[in-house]
Amino acid sequence: MKRFVIGIESTAHTFSSSIVASDGEILSNSKEVYKPPAGSGIHPFEASQSHRDSAARVVAQSLEEAGVAGTELSAVSYAMGPGLGPCLRVGALVARTLAAKYSIPLVPVNHAVGHIELGCLLTGTVDPLVLLVSGGHSLIVVYAAKRWRILGETLDLTLGQLLDQFGRHAGLASPCGAKVEVAASKSRNYQELPYTVKGNDVSFSGLLTSAKRMLDGRVPFEDVCFSLQETAFAMMVEVTERALAFTQKREVMVVGGVSANRRLSSMITEMSGRHGSEFSSVPLSYSGDCGAQIAWTGMLADSAGVKVPVESAGVRQSWRLDTAEIPWRD
Amino acid sequence: METRHSGNSMEGLIFPRELLYRGAEADVYKGVWSGRDAVFKVRKRLSYRLPQLDNVIRGRRTMREAQMLHRAKSAGVASPHLFFVDTVNHSLVMEFVPGMRLKEVLSVASEVPPSILFEELGRGVARLHAAGLVHGDLTTANVITDARRLVLVDFGLANLTSKLEDRAVDLRLLKETVTGAHPDMSVIAFDSFMDGYGQVLGKVESLTALKQLRRIERRGRYANVE
Numbered sequence: 046m047k048r049f050v051i052g053i054e055s056t057a058h059t060f061s062s063s064i065v066a067s068d069g070e071i072l073s074n075s076k077e078v079y080k081p082p083a084g085s086g087i088h089p090f091e092a093s094q095s096h097r098d099s100a101a102r103v104v105a106q107s108l109e110e111a112g113v114a115g116t117e118l119s120a121v122s123y124a125m126g127p128g129l130g131p132c133l134r135v136g137a138l139v140a141r142t143l144a145a146k147y148s149i150p151l152v153p154v155n156h157a158v159g160h161i162e163l164g165c166l167l168t169g170t171v172d173p174l175v176l177l178v179s180g181g182h183s184l185i186v187v188y189a190a191k192r193w194r195i196l197g198e199t200l201d202l203t204l205g206q207l208l209d210q211f212g213r214h215a216g217l218a219s220p221c222g223a224k225v226e227v228a229a230s231k232s233r234n235y236q237e238l239p240y241t242v243k244g245n246d247v248s249f250s251g252l253l254t255s256a257k258r259m260l261d262g263r264v265p266f267e268d269v270c271f272s273l274q275e276t277a278f279a280m281m282v283e284v285t286e287r288a289l290a291f292t293q294k295r296e297v298m299v300v301g302g303v304s305a306n307r308r309l310s311s312m313i314t315e316m317s318g319r320h321g322s323e324f325s326s327v328p329l330s331y332s333g334d335c336g337a338q339i340a341w342t343g344m345l346a347d348s349a350g351v352k353v354p355v356e357s358a359g360v361r362q363s364w365r366l367d368t369a370e371i372p373w374r375d
Numbered sequence: 376m377e378t379r380h381s382g383n384s385m386e387g388l389i390f391p392r393e394l395l396y397r398g399a400e401a402d403v404y405k406g407v408w409s410g411r412d413a414v415f416k417v418r419k420r421l422s423y424r425l426p427q428l429d430n431v432i433r434g435r436r437t438m439r440e441a442q443m444l445h446r447a448k449s450a451g452v453a454s455p456h457l458f459f460v461d462t463v464n465h466s467l468v469m470e471f472v473p474g475m476r477l478k479e480v481l482s483v484a485s486e487v488p489p490s491i492l493f494e495e496l497g498r499g500v501a502r503l504h505a506a507g508l509v510h511g512d513l514t515t516a517n518v519i520t521d522a523r524r525l526v527l528v529d530f531g532l533a534n535l536t537s538k539l540e541d542r543a544v545d546l547r548l549l550k551e552t553v554t555g556a557h558p559d560m561s562v563i564a565f566d567s568f569m570d571g572y573g574q575v576l577g578k579v580e581s582l583t584a585l586k587q588l589r590r591i592e593r594r595g596r597y598a599n600v601e
Contacts, residue, residue: 162547200595202429244513279424312423
């Protein structure tokens, strides 16, 4: 018999609720997104207030759209971390309430694992080298011995933060990734910016400072966007290629909000082709934070017996991907 | 087949193209150079990278590697002999080092236990560090070994530096690699490596480097700061 799991996501600016079925069908994926004013980033408290306002509406909508009654749910999963404390606590509260109300298991999910597992489900990927690029993460990972293992990452800012903070400096409203991409596509004028690769890791902080200075020095916005993207993406793809040459995985998958960027995708596609590996990217509508990533991972975790008592179901602002146990994979 | 060369380029010359290894930034072929077994490391144009950027990086790394190979040898670290630098095609011709990459040795049952290999690697890297050099890409794919010796290859990201942070980045990458690719032996491998490292640089230096490595790890995103 089909089972249904609800997943609650609230790690950053998105509050989302989704219902998935045990056969992998995503029945609903409702969300509301907190939008900070132009030029500023996410204010954790204000985002959490926005989540409080959205929660009941979003959860009800996800059940209705899925055509599943609360009593038909077999587990509740929520993003326990990593993320912004006040935001995470809203999701945890909602999840505890649902678990208590329907007397069903409460399943904690690592948000980053959620991005990866949903990506595997939607792309049909089995054992990929994963590039997770978002506002919270810029990591290269592979699965081995019950953990997703980090082979390379950013030493400071994530790709999402880099694009966002640069965009905000230029006066755009967050999130800025798509706007930077559009501006970049209008230029072919490359200006040299710092390229920092350390082994399998990258560093974006010097690049951000230089790009901001370049903009202040009256280099046209489009040219800076183009140069920034070309430099940052080349760095990220280079370390991904190093990890791919090292692991010789046959599949490369990119997930996370920045995977929506077409220039980045085309670079990874070319790179993967050079090594004869198959490239896949999570579908656009599921690239950003969403409940489906939590619900599907919750489904997998629930099948492996992962759960936490309602009384002690808290949040973990810092929860590194490689410390999360993955009991459902061989 | 014999290869000849002229000027600073191998352009137009024919050399045997037996692809040994397709790396991230270079293709490595086996051939013959002045009667000796040689590898041809060709830093290919990476089509995903903007040509201006690509040229700068390939040129910089090829020169860097050529210089650092010599420095490594002066430091007493086994590394391939350099035969020729092609500054036009960003390529190097080097001595062919027989043996297997450490990464592959670890995946088969070897007669030499991993702890011995990592201890020896630790000594080699310590000699490099003591001479004011860091490798910059210290993975188990960049170490070639036969029954007798360990040879460090791929110095394209190497650097002249005695900064504690840079040394610790070498250690961090090695640790990242063994945990990611050889999780079953990662603890013993890294501990043995640090043993060897300490034998050359001394206990104090080795503990200081290890502390710096921990600092870098704590800086990692979502590392335990709660």
